[in-house]
Amino acid sequence: MIALRLDIGSGSSRYRTLDGRVFVVTGGAQGLGLTMAEALVEAGGHVYCLDRQAEAAPEFYATKEQLAQHFQGSLNYRRVDVQHAKELDEVVAEIAGEHQRMDGLVAAAGVQRVTPALEYPPEKITAMMNINYGGVYLSAVSCARQMIKYKTPGAMVLIGSMSGLIANKGFTSTVYNSSKAAVIQLGRSLAMEWGKIVDGKPIRVNVLCPGNIITPMVRKNFEDDPGLREIWERENMLGRISEPHEYRGAVLFMLSDASSFMTGSHLVIDGGYTAW
Template sequence: MTLTFRVAPSLSGLSRATPRVASGGAIARRAAGIVALRTPHAIENQLRFASSQPPSSPKGGVAQNFSSPANGILPEFNLRGKVIIVSGGAQGLGVVQAEALLEAGAIDSVHVLDRQSEPPAGSQYQKIAQRARDELGTAVFYHQVDVRTGVDNLNSFVEEIAEKHGRIDGLIAAAGIQQETPALEYTAADADRMLGVNVTGVLMTAQAVARQMTRFGSSGSLVLIASMSGTVANRGLICPVYNASKAAVIQLGRNLAMEWGPKGIRVNTISPGYIVTEMVQKLFTQFPERETEWPKQNMLNALSKPEDYRGAAVFLLSDASRFMTGADLRIDGGHAAW
């Protein structure tokens, strides 16, 4: 039996200072917080990896690009004024992360890309869009596009967004599909569709955004949604091509990070564990044993919700992760750590 459903795909070195004898004046300067880094290489890297810092910024000092804290947010996590695209943002993990970005310092705007028509009134997406207008003083814009078959439209939308705002600062590539089918029954068409959305679609989306970042000479952060299934085989869940596609996303993220790092574009992946979405709830109706067995497979004996990944998205798109690229942030309740 073949079951097809959409799912939401489903910190840092500590430096130790060597004790040294310092003069009274030096101690006073340190107490006042005015000791500057003197290593040119350190200054270069600090400038390069500050996600809000254009590559052409003047050198000669450590870049401090943190805006004033908003609503108690640490300044490093503030996304004020950012323009961010979320693919697959109409439901599940994508729409929840879009809301988190809006909350993290009143983002200039979030643009959602999804293959389905704009969600109707009363949907989670429309509730978030209304909240953005009424409470957060910002906006969410919806663009219907298929990242696998509508690459020309994808590039046009992203270019229009960049033209409108004069830049793009970040991307969450969350568009993806799932299909549960035994390997012996998988057709070539099924495999092509799965890999086309989950791998080629992610590449095309990242490419479209990075192309505009390069065009405007701005730095930024790309977050690709992978899965713990890209690292492990899911016990009792028969989805070989899906798992292979997510392993490909993790490797794709590393390679894009290597290639685009000199441009000031960071690329990281998030690998969620099992996420309980509306679609997965329907799956539990058909396979009730999974609702009890899946939690037992991780160290927290629990299943995650889309809200559990809000902080990870804000972290990776903000200056809090400015020296992080080519990494996979696995958030799976310890599932793959056994």
């Protein structure tokens, strides 16, 4: 006889709801980070977007106003550079102190530079790694400290890329690809360290590896190399480039109780690009 599960009476919504939970989204002033933040607010979360811009992009404030009219969660902005550990720690501690909890992180801050390896300025290598890897590392550690302090086990999503798994055809960005590979390994390593870190309960850490996405950075790539878009569209199985909203479901899954047995993993959403 099959035993019935009696803890699902509230339906599948219990896996989607993030009511009252507090999240940090780095790189959340615009683009993919903002889209993910929006999804978390719609699910009931209180979301703090961190970015180094003095003011968030106009789309941030338009999104904030719209969300406030329809959802119980909240969207907030704090200026901080994820490369600066002390300032980052202070901002994250202030957020956690206000709510007496910290539930998770989306580490989406990152930069990109398309340059052949033989022409790459050495000083730019350090600059990119400091943001794309170092910033993710520091953000995860800052949030973990508060999750431990307030005894709130939770989850983190580090934004990697399919570029951390392959060498993209027509995309000469060796350092960027390497930085994303480092993020994937960081996710595994932190997951191992933090599997029982909050009084025996976990901070789950996973990596989301998107394929090509239409973002402000990518639009700049297309301006610099008009033929690049056609190459990218041709190289995946769906014949198109993704939009930021197509990753909303993934981040909700990875930060909710629906993924309670998932940690140290990377989730690839690339239209089949890496499956050829």
